[in-house]
Amino acid sequence: MSRFFIEIKYDGTNYHGWQIQDNASSVQAELNKALSTILQEKIDVVGAGRTDAGVHAQQLFAHFDITSEFDIEKTIFKLNKFLPDDISCTSITKVNDESHARFAATARTYEYWITPTKNPFLVNKAYHLPYSLNLDLMNEATQHLLKYTDFSCFSKSNTDTFTNDCDITFAQWEQKNNCIVFTITANRFLRNMVRAIVGTLLEIGQKKLTIEELITIFKSKNRSNAGTSAPAHGLYLAEVKYPFKIMNAE
Amino acid sequence: MSRFFIEIKYDGTNYHGWQIQDNASSVQAELNKALSTILQEKIDVVGAGRTDAGVHAQQLFAHFDITSEFDIEKTIFKLNKFLPDDISCTSITKVNDESHARFAATARTYEYWITPTKNPFLVNKAYHLPYSLNLDLMNEATQHLLKYTDFSCFSKSNTDTFTNDCDITFAQWEQKNNCIVFTITANRFLRNMVRAIVGTLLEIGQKKLTIEELITIFKSKNRSNAGTSAPAHGLYLAEVKYPFKIMNAE
Numbered sequence: 423m424s425r426f427f428i429e430i431k432y433d434g435t436n437y438h439g440w441q442i443q444d445n446a447s448s449v450q451a452e453l454n455k456a457l458s459t460i461l462q463e464k465i466d467v468v469g470a471g472r473t474d475a476g477v478h479a480q481q482l483f484a485h486f487d488i489t490s491e492f493d494i495e496k497t498i499f500k501l502n503k504f505l506p507d508d509i510s511c512t513s514i515t516k517v518n519d520e521s522h523a524r525f526a527a528t529a530r531t532y533e534y535w536i537t538p539t540k541n542p543f544l545v546n547k548a549y550h551l552p553y554s555l556n557l558d559l560m561n562e563a564t565q566h567l568l569k570y571t572d573f574s575c576f577s578k579s580n581t582d583t584f585t586n587d588c589d590i591t592f593a594q595w596e597q598k599n600n601c602i603v604f605t606i607t608a609n610r611f612l613r614n615m616v617r618a619i620v621g622t623l624l625e626i627g628q629k630k631l632t633i634e635e636l637i638t639i640f641k642s643k644n645r646s647n648a649g650t651s652a653p654a655h656g657l658y659l660a661e662v663k664y665p666f667k668i669m670n671a672e
Numbered sequence: 673m674s675r676f677f678i679e680i681k682y683d684g685t686n687y688h689g690w691q692i693q694d695n696a697s698s699v700q701a702e703l704n705k706a707l708s709t710i711l712q713e714k715i716d717v718v719g720a721g722r723t724d725a726g727v728h729a730q731q732l733f734a735h736f737d738i739t740s741e742f743d744i745e746k747t748i749f750k751l752n753k754f755l756p757d758d759i760s761c762t763s764i765t766k767v768n769d770e771s772h773a774r775f776a777a778t779a780r781t782y783e784y785w786i787t788p789t790k791n792p793f794l795v796n797k798a799y800h801l802p803y804s805l806n807l808d809l810m811n812e813a814t815q816h817l818l819k820y821t822d823f824s825c826f827s828k829s830n831t832d833t834f835t836n837d838c839d840i841t842f843a844q845w846e847q848k849n850n851c852i853v854f855t856i857t858a859n860r861f862l863r864n865m866v867r868a869i870v871g872t873l874l875e876i877g878q879k880k881l882t883i884e885e886l887i888t889i890f891k892s893k894n895r896s897n898a899g900t901s902a903p904a905h906g907l908y909l910a911e912v913k914y915p916f917k918i919m920n921a922e
Contacts, residue, residue, distance in 0.1 A: 431791070431792050431793075432792050433792040433793055433795065478792075478793070502790045507790075507792065507795045508792040508795055509792055510789070510790040510791065510792050539760070540752045540757075540760040541681070541760065542681050542682050542683040542728075542757065542758040542759055542760050543681075543683055543728070543797065545683065545757045545758055547793065
């Protein structure tokens, strides 16, 4: 048996998220189907993390085990023919048998894209928010995120995680291609966390919430005190890092 | 009666082109419906040109006449609420009563986008062509376009134009954001011309056609000698120029 990492990208618009579900389309199910058909062996991929319905991935790794041998380049070529247009495979790399796509990941980066003007080319790809935002204030508030580790206030309450501690190493708002983009890196994220953070920081940018109130929300550790979640379609899983090298086809 | 120019953008994927047709969706019909409803007067827009089914526009101007007065900023705001997500209005400008969106235009620029790698975020937005292209050779061939004026060899034969002369002032291939982009500017274009030029130049880039053969095609003035048309979904009307100033809201 050998273990491989597969690197993919997807537009999440047409999926009920990464994870396999009954009676709903998922990226994981598409990937299992494509790999099993092409490699002629039942393949079950394990992803680096879940993305919710409508959330996109510029880079997501998953691992799978296989007994037979196969040609990597030919398999990538066939996968990109077989997979739907909105899912692509960037690379496949042989890894150590114990390398786990989820547990071995040391850092994950998300991006959240906002378009202030209506843009026909960003339908389902960025959140259209036609209000002026104070980016300086949002960046000032963002720096407070780096001071905390318990993100209970930004997590769905009924999650099965044993801890709500996250180590955020980078978080910033910037202007990019006529959009406003939030980038955040952490060792791990809780369910719904990025969208809840973005929703809350957008309230600060619109002066509906003060930085003092944000600090109070943090201290409360209660999700119901934070702002509403920003919509799924602006969110991208942008990068997943591992402590070992993974060949990137691009 | 006053005349106005309206500036729009659209993703052409869901339309059978710009022009109104029976039993088929069109950008022109959507615009007429939105303007007539909001301005409470029957409005018929005249566009700067037609785009085929699936072709996009980053900038297209149309003119319309109206007897009543209206608030421009409020109308743009309402239009962007009323129009489908894949059509947006950028500006509305009062112009001279004789200014004609099609006949007054002095230059039009098109872009053609090609993605060499499968990209889930460019489905219907760029042509996926997974072959290596010799860009230098394509740019060399492109320079020959500037030497000719009769583009009969790159036009659909049954068009109602009185002349096939076009004055191409700029044409170039370049790498942009992991894509290969062809930009071409002329005073006017014949039907299907850009897609036929792109299809032919792509054959040169893949060494299926030589520059000498391209010159022979030009001299033949016969469409059937040129390459096949590149698909519609890679094509964008990018800019339309007029000899008078039009306020751009962006």
